Amino acid sequence: MDNEIKGIIFDIQSFSVHDGPGCRTTIFMNGCPLRCEWCANPESWVLKKHIMFSQTNCRFEKGCKLCEDVCEYGGLNLKNNELELNWDICKSCETFECSSVCYYNALKVCGKEYKVSDLIKILNRDSHSWSREGGVTFSGGEPFFQSEFLINTLKECKKNYFHTAIETTAYVNNVTFLEVFKYIDFAFIDLKHMDREKHKQKTGVYNDLILNNIELLANSNWNGRLVLRMPVIRDFNDTYENIMNIIWFMKENNLVEINILPFHRLGESKWRQLGKEYKYKNEGPTSSKKLYEIQNLFLENNIACYIGHDTLF
Ligand code: SF4
Ligand code: SF4
Incomplete structure (x- = not known):
């Protein structure tokens, strides 16, 4: 076991109440093999520290030029009296001098290195505010x-008797998947x-590995609790055919709980702050009618279906 091994984390939220039972600490880890077009956390995609730029916070037109004076790489452009990042250059930046002089929080570095021991210290501190069922969630x-960082952290969590949860795409090889689940409760x-x-088409990867891992877990002797989760995306996965296919898959594998998440645009500004185009800017939230329709299909088939934050813990 290695307490010195480092991981990259982009956020740590104490007092989370929707990411597993009780009051928890949620650790948001960098890196993702999927590229979901509606992603609410696109800042998580790359496994390295990187810059985010909020045009809304920038005070360039009010005379602030602090970042211009420190960037030596040509990362900043002036266009229509507004500051823009030259993403081709900024994507490979490793120093981020600009962010250290931006007092308006327009330029922020996303991602921070933590050792396993650093995280365990934070979790031990937070554990005093967790409820009896609470713990840590890896997201x-x-x-x-x-x-590797995840497994080492989980082993330390278990030494400390923490309840552990994970929010995952399950897109990983079978061996690593089952190894991690030895230390997961929810x-x-x-x-x-x-x-x-x-x-x-919409996530960038095939679902074979995901389905295979879910089947393996469901048919293993793992004694934790599994809730499947589906973001509801109009004209993509909200069709009768797809929901019935999920139901058959769940029945074949004795899975009895699913959480459906209404579409929202809360991640939209992050796409802008990363210089990426967001395809769903004209899409509204999922209607209650559609959510209840989907929920009813699951319920009729004896599958508990929770909408949004309503998962029963
Ligand atoms: S330092 Fe920050 S607020 Fe000032 S011009 Fe640069 S990005 Fe804008
Ligand atoms: S991220 Fe790096 S290259 Fe881009 S503006 Fe900041 S200092 Fe310059």
Whole structure:
């Protein structure tokens, strides 16, 4: 076991109440093999520190030029009296001098290195405010993207008797997947579409590995609790055919709980701050009618279906 091994984390939220039982600390880990078009955390995708730029916070037009004076790489452009980042240059920046002089929080570095021992210190501190069922949740990004760091942290969590949860895409090799689950008590596993081609179109990867890992887990002697999770994306996975395919898959594997998440645009500004184009800017939230329709299909088939934050812990 290595307490000195380092991982990259982009956020740590204490007092989380929707990421597993009780009051918890959620650790958001960098790196993800998927590229979901609606992703609410696109800042998690790369496994390295990187810059984010908020045009809204920038005071360039009010005369601030602090960042211009320190960037030596040509990372900043002036366009229509607004500051823009030259993303081709900024993507490979490793020093981020600009962020250290931006007092308006327009330029921020995303991602920070932590050792396993650093995280355990934070979790021990937070554990005093967890409820009896509470603990730690590993989220992201995709926690499996840093699997060595994850396994080492989980082993230390178990030494400290922490309840452990994970929010994962399950897109990882079978061996690593099952090894990690030895140390997991509760899991949300995403299932975005049953059709492999459609899954690839919107997430960038086929779903074979994901389905295979869910089946392996469901048929193993793991004694934790598994809730599948599906973000509801209009005209993609909200069709009768897809929901029925999920139901058959769940029944075959004796899975009895799913959490459906209404589409929202809360991640949109982050896409802008990363210089990326967001395809769903004209898409509204999922209607209650559609959510209840989907929920009813699951309920009629004896599968508990929780909408949004309503998962019963
Ligand atoms: S230092 Fe920050 S606020 Fe000032 S011009 Fe640069 S990005 Fe904008
Ligand atoms: S991220 Fe690096 S290259 Fe980009 S503006 Fe900041 S200092 Fe310059």
